[in-house]
Amino acid sequence: MATKIRLQRHGKKGKPFYHVVVADSRAPRDGKFIERLGSYNPNTNPATIVLNVDKAVDWLNKGAQPTDTARTILSTEGVLYKKHLQGGVKKGAFDEAKAEELFATWLEGKANKTEAAKTGLAQSKEEAKKAALAAEAIKKAEKAAAIAAKNTPPAEEAPAEEETPEADAEAPASEETEG
Known part of the structure; x- marks a missing residue:
C-alpha cells in the first residue's frame, strides 16, 4: 500500500486548520487515515506547527512519501534533517x-x-x-x-499709512526724466 504524509483540512471557511496525517494515497483528502502526526495552523503569525518528530521519521523510513506542503512542514520542523542524520549513523559517518x-x-x-x-x-x-x-x-x-481660527473673530486691520507728499512728488519726477 502506497502511503502519503499529507494535510487534512479542518476549520471553517477562511480559517483553515490542518492535521498532518499518514494516509493511503487512494483515500480522499479529508477521509480515512492511518495515523495523525501533528497539526499545522497557518492563521497565526508565525504559523504554529505541532509535530511528533519521531513518528514522522519512522514513517519516512517506512517509505511514506510527503506531499509538497507536508515536505515543507517536515523540513521546517527538522524531520528531514533528523532522517538525514540517521542515514549518516547507518553509514558509520x-x-x-x-x-x-x-x-x-x-x-x-x-x-x-x-x-x-x-x-x-x-x-x-x-x-x-x-x-x-x-x-x-x-x-x-x-x-x-x-x-480656533474659525471661532476667533477677525481682527480689524489697521489703516495703511498714507504715502507722504514727498514720495508722491518724487514719483512723477522720475517718470518725466525717463520720458
Missing part, C-alpha cells in the same frame, strides 16, 4: 550521540530564529501603532487650530 548533538544544536538555532521573528513582528507592530498615534495627534492639533 558518526555515532548516535553526535547525531543527537547536531540535531539539538539545529533545534536551538531554529528556536532562536523563531523568537527573533516574533520579537521583530512585535516591534514593527508597536512602531506602527506609535506612528499612527503620532499622526493622529498631529491631525487633532491641526483640526483644533482650524476650529
